[in-house]
Amino acid sequence: MSKKLENQTVINFQHGDEKAFEKVFKAYYSSIVVFTKKITGNQDEAEDITTEVFLKLFQRNTQFKDEPGIRAFLYVSARNSCLNYLKSKKAHDRSHLEIAKRMENDTLLEYEYSIKAEIVETIHKAIENLPDECRKIFKLLYYDELKPAEVAALLQISVNTVYVQKSRAMQVLRLRLSENQLAVAWLFYTLALLELDVVCRPFYALL
Template identity: 30%
Template sequence: MDKYRKLSDAELLILLRSGDESAFTEIYTRFSAVLYLHARHMLHNRDDARDVIQEVFTSIWNRRLDLDLTTSLNGYLYRSVRNKVLNLIRTEKRDSVYLTEIGEALERGEYSTDEQVNYNELKRLIELEVSLLPARMREVFELSRNQQLSHAEIAALLDISDLTVKKQINKAIHILRERLDIPATLLFLYLNQK
């Protein structure tokens, strides 16, 4: 690997185009940390920044045979990160507008058939995923969600600490977000309907 550290970006790119995994690893090692900081600065979110970096490098590997850069590798990587971040921000804004519209319609009791179908499908998917949570986590989550008990009430009922209740609920929400691949705001909207 030492020999790869001494290569220029252009030389690494030539090797990458031939499918050289070590060249890819060196490119990743050379640029991933600074690109991550760049993405995190733009997004203010560690997980999203990690996802952006993973997508950029996955794309580079998948397109390695066709990569024809008109700029430096460094410039290309920064531009790729910036574009992914902007796409993510646009998607989140679109989701936010959609969620606001659905939330307002639900509050007014006015919603279209499409909105009702989407909401019912989301509800069904969330309930299915909740049923797949570990037993104790599911119990804590359902006491909080369905019976609207406070952390202290759940802790007393189950003879566990308030902190354990809080951790179980947070972990359940994290698992649901990952499994359902939905924005936190959409999950929050659903969780606050009852």
């Protein structure tokens, strides 16, 4: 797994440097939000939990001597906070609670979800960098799960244009993600599931 923080940043973080705190926050905030949303199924709650987890981290900054320790604390604390949230809310969707309960191996939890979160972040960035029309159509198809005819009607374009732009988006994404084959596989497997209507959840939920 690639490092996100320089050794000096970790040292400065341990000594209470505010700029180091900011670098740690920027390095892991998006990944922890993705992780917590996967468990809770709630974007707002995921952001709140993530903020609380970082506050706990900053309050204990002197305890961390390396990046793996920081990363482990973030993921394990986020998992525990999500579990507490689901228990307190007596969540109707038991599947989220079961996901949290199954996460018993903290080391596996840290690495598995860190890797997944980084892949998701890479994919989202690639999507956001698509050409304007291409990006708009692609996000309507796979984030909002609209049918090609619905996208065509909404944007007042032909259905054929939707298919052309969709194909273009997939080609561009494959090219831009070419150095990360795991991200390519993850993205196109997800798209295939959506094409087959195997899943009916939003694209973000799948990731």
